[in-house]
Every structure is written in C-alpha cells, then in structure tokens.
Amino acid sequence: MLPETKETVGTHMESKGLVVRYGNRVGVGVGGGVNLPIYRHRITALIGPSGCGKTTFLRALNRMHDLTPIARVEGEVLLDGENIYAPGVDPVLVRRRVGMVFQKPTAFPTMSIYDNVAAGLKLVGIRDKRRLDEAVERALRGAALWDEVKDRLRTPASGLSGGQQQRLTIARALAVEPEVLLMDEPTASLDPISTQAIEDLLLSLKEQVTIVIVTHNMQQAARVSDYTAFFLNGEMVEFGATESLFTKPKDPRTEAYITGRFG
Amino acid sequence: MKRLYTHSGDRIFAWALLLLALGVVVLALLMAYELYQGGSLALKRFGLLGFALGREWDPVIQKSFGAWPYILGTVIVSLSALLLSFFPALAAAIFAAEYAPRWLAQVINFLLDLMAAVPSVVYGLWGIFVLAPWIRDQVQLPLYMWAAEHAPWLVPILGVPTGYGLMTAVLILASMIVPYTAALARDAIALVPKEHREAAYALGATRWEVMRMAILPLARGGIIAGAFLALARAVGETMAVTMVIGNSHKLPYTLFGGAATMPSVIANEFTEAVEDLHLSALIAVGFLLFWVSMAVNFAAAYVLRRQERLVKGVL
Numbered sequence: 001m002l003p004e005t006k007e008t009v010g011t012h013m014e015s016k017g018l019v020v021r022y023g024n025r026v027g028v029g030v031g032g033g034v035n036l037p038i039y040r041h042r043i044t045a046l047i048g049p050s051g052c053g054k055t056t057f058l059r060a061l062n063r064m065h066d067l068t069p070i071a072r073v074e075g076e077v078l079l080d081g082e083n084i085y086a087p088g089v090d091p092v093l094v095r096r097r098v099g100m101v102f103q104k105p106t107a108f109p110t111m112s113i114y115d116n117v118a119a120g121l122k123l124v125g126i127r128d129k130r131r132l133d134e135a136v137e138r139a140l141r142g143a144a145l146w147d148e149v150k151d152r153l154r155t156p157a158s159g160l161s162g163g164q165q166q167r168l169t170i171a172r173a174l175a176v177e178p179e180v181l182l183m184d185e186p187t188a189s190l191d192p193i194s195t196q197a198i199e200d201l202l203l204s205l206k207e208q209v210t211i212v213i214v215t216h217n218m219q220q221a222a223r224v225s226d227y228t229a230f231f232l233n234g235e236m237v238e239f240g241a242t243e244s245l246f247t248k249p250k251d252p253r254t255e256a257y258i259t260g261r262f263g
Numbered sequence: 264m265k266r267l268y269t270h271s272g273d274r275i276f277a278w279a280l281l282l283l284a285l286g287v288v289v290l291a292l293l294m295a296y297e298l299y300q301g302g303s304l305a306l307k308r309f310g311l312l313g314f315a316l317g318r319e320w321d322p323v324i325q326k327s328f329g330a331w332p333y334i335l336g337t338v339i340v341s342l343s344a345l346l347l348s349f350f351p352a353l354a355a356a357i358f359a360a361e362y363a364p365r366w367l368a369q370v371i372n373f374l375l376d377l378m379a380a381v382p383s384v385v386y387g388l389w390g391i392f393v394l395a396p397w398i399r400d401q402v403q404l405p406l407y408m409w410a411a412e413h414a415p416w417l418v419p420i421l422g423v424p425t426g427y428g429l430m431t432a433v434l435i436l437a438s439m440i441v442p443y444t445a446a447l448a449r450d451a452i453a454l455v456p457k458e459h460r461e462a463a464y465a466l467g468a469t470r471w472e473v474m475r476m477a478i479l480p481l482a483r484g485g486i487i488a489g490a491f492l493a494l495a496r497a498v499g500e501t502m503a504v505t506m507v508i509g510n511s512h513k514l515p516y517t518l519f520g521g522a523a524t525m526p527s528v529i530a531n532e533f534t535e536a537v538e539d540l541h542l543s544a545l546i547a548v549g550f551l552l553f554w555v556s557m558a559v560n561f562a563a564a565y566v567l568r569r570q571e572r573l574v575k576g577v578l
Contacts, residue, residue, distance in 0.1 A: 067461065095464060109481070
C-alpha cells in the first residue's frame, strides 16, 4: 500500500515485506510485512503506541537486530537499491552508512568531548589530527553544540547536561557522515528546551542526511516530519505525507490514534 | 539517630543491626591488637622497622629474626602470580561475556566457579605430584643445561632446578587466582548498559572495537577490583604455596630455587617454635601480613571509588 506521493528526490531506503520475529512472536510486520519507502533528504516519522513495533522496525534499518540472538529478520531492506540483508553484506559497513541515535544519551563517559565525536572517525582509520579537528568541529557545529563546548573539548563528556549529551551523540553520529540517521525517541528523556534545540537541529540536518525518527509525541511528528508512518500492534497501518496523514487519515485506526482516542 | 523509627520493632531491629555491624569492626581491631601483643616480644627486641627489614632469620644459633626475606617473597610471588594470571583471566571473562555462544559461556562460568571452590591443599597436592616434577624435567632442567652451556651468567638467576621453588609457586598461585579476576571482570562487563554497546555498534564498530570503546572503559573499575581481590587472595594464600615453594629464605631468591612467603613461614615453623622469641617473631610476621592485606584492600576500595565517580550516572 504505497501512497501516491509525487516525490522527486527519490527513495533512499525501502523495506519490502519486512517481518521481525522474536522467537515465535512477531515484533513488527503483521499482515504481510512492512513495505515502506524512506525518501532522500526528508524526515520520516514513525508513530504509534508503546509496543506497536516502530522501534523494532527502526532497528531493522541498520541491522541492530543482529545483536539480539532471538531476533530474526525476514524480507528486504534496500539501501540505494541494495538489500542490506543479502548474504555477504557486512553489518558493520551498513551501520557506517546508516547511523543511529538512541533514547538515552550514550556519550562514552570516560572519553573527552573531542574523543566522543572522533570515535567513529577513528574507527574508519582516520588518524590525521587536522582532519579530525575539522571533522569534530563540523560535526559539533552541525549538532548545534560547538559554541557551548568549544572551550572544553578535552574535558570528560560526563560533565555535560542530558540535552548536551544527546546533541553530542548526534554529533558523534554525524561525524562519520552517514547517509541516513535513525533516531529512536531522541528527545524522550530531555526537557522542553533541549527538545526544541534538537527539533530545530533535525530540520537543518535534512539538507545533508535522510532522517527516520521514532517518536511518542504526535506533535513532534507533525512539527518536524515530511512523512509519517503509523504502526499499531506490529502492523504498519498507514503511511503518507505528514500533513495529509494528520488531517485526512484514511484508516479509522489512524484517525482514532491521532485524535487521542487511545495510546 | 533521628526519630525516624517510631515503632519499637524498628528501633530494636536498628539497634540489633548496629551491634552486629560494630561486632565486625571490633573483631578486626581485636585481631590487630592480639597480633601486636603476640608479636610484641620480637617487635620490641628488633624494632618494627628492624624486624621488617632484617635479613637474618635464625631461630637456632643467633636467635635473630628479620622478616624481610618473607616480605620480599610474598611481594614477588603474589605480584608475579597476578601478572601471569591477569590477561588469561580477562580474556576468559571477555570471551565468556561477549563472544562465546550461550552454552559455552555457561561451561566456562561453571568451570571458573569450580576452580574457585577447589580447596587449596588440592592445588598443593597437584603441584607436588604433577606440576613440580613436570616443570623440573621439561622446563627447568633443559633451560638450566642450555644456560650452563651458552649463557653462564644466567645460571645464578635460574638457580637449582629442583622443581620446588619460586617458579612453581607462582604458577600454582596464578592458576588459583584466575577465577577471582575472571568472575569480577565478567560481572563488570555484563553490567555495562545495553545502550552503550549499541551506541558503539551503531557507529560501525566491530566486536573488538565495541569492547575497547564502550565496554572496557565502563567495566574498568570492576576489572581492577577483581585484580585486587586476586592479589589479596594471593598475598594470603598459605597451603598450596607452602607445599611447593621449597621453603628457603636464603637471599637472593632464584627463579627455580626455593623461596618463602609470610604465610608459608608461619605455617611451616609454627609447630616447631618452642622458644618464646621465635613464636613471637612468627606472630609478628602475621601482624605485618595483616597490614599488607589491609593495604591491598584499601587500595582496591580507593580505585573503585574513583572509577565510580568517573562513570557516575551511567551504571
């Protein structure tokens, strides 16, 4: 059930018949698997009540389920037309192209701010100090954190506030210049001002990266996203341009959710 | 105590807890005092420093007592055992926690627990009947022969290849303390929050890179604590060491030759110490051992506290 959208920028990622199982339980993909396009340089929001499978779907997009022994993934996820679950594809390389930011800020507490941002770059073997300095500054500016931390780059990251740490994790993810950034409720543990900062950041980031964001907060989805997919009980119920999904939902379940009748 | 506890049951319970907890402290202080009392004869005769640094231990002719050979032996044997066992133990912990399939991890964990539960006299017996003869014939003799021919300067360092000596004691002790380091390191690794592993994986880290970047820095405190616990255990280990170390306090120690530690001299000579001064000297060695163990434990607590502050709010 792909929506009839006139999207000129093209599909960046796409799931085809995607089903994720935990043992015998279907985590997401009830009713024939999830078919969902993710458009290049757009923000796609995944919404739905707790346990609906939106995070499970998100984690399938960069093969994070590989780390959970009981999780099995069926179907395809295409990245630039190539299936990331095809045999022989290295999940490490997939994750370098598809970055991820989590609900809880996960700055590495024993590393300095600088080393946190540079962590991903060092993984790909960049050691040149000039290049690292430039990339760190660019990433921190990109995450709107540079002005707050430029004088204390060498201090431990654990000294930052929760909102700053979350922007630091975004900077860390941006530093490796991923094509796609997956965000799992990135503002759920933050105060309103930090949330605002991160939402502004998302809007400015979509020039560079494709963003998929899981959110509990429908207002947030409406504010930042271009497209929205609504999940319920492991099924993707509806996908469409955010404005039309929120104003003219086609499925009665979507309407019930966005008007606040459940969840 | 504030008036938080208004019900008599609460108050009785709180007092009972306080008394029992104080009992532990009193016991420790009492032990230190008794050791000091028992050793005071020797400590007064030679002075605390003179006793600790004295190199002569002659209960028969000169009746002079200095604990230095035993202190030195304890330090050499326990630190070497720790160095030797630390990396294998850490590797076992990392493998069990992150790499091994579940069933294999369970087998490893079971074996580690078993290793910790084997009585040390059994290690000692194994040392006497298996390890010492094997080491003598397969390692020490060939090395000694080679050195005698090609590198004579090495001979005084190696010492007499008897099989019972420093090297055997270190090997036995190392295998005894592996489970302590490994178990604590394993638990510390398992305690690192899932989010931090995933964050590293999401950056495109490989398994080893995740280990180095996200897991080991956070688990460092527990790993170091395990090493200290193993060290404390090595310092105090008596039976197995006494059985294989060769019990010689002749300095300088050699790699193959006999040596002695503080616990081993106490175990060895206690039954023969008929003279007051000799007995007192042995108890004084126990007094010093008490402080050495205490120092190791305090050092461990200090390292742990610093590490906790570092990762505050994460674990």
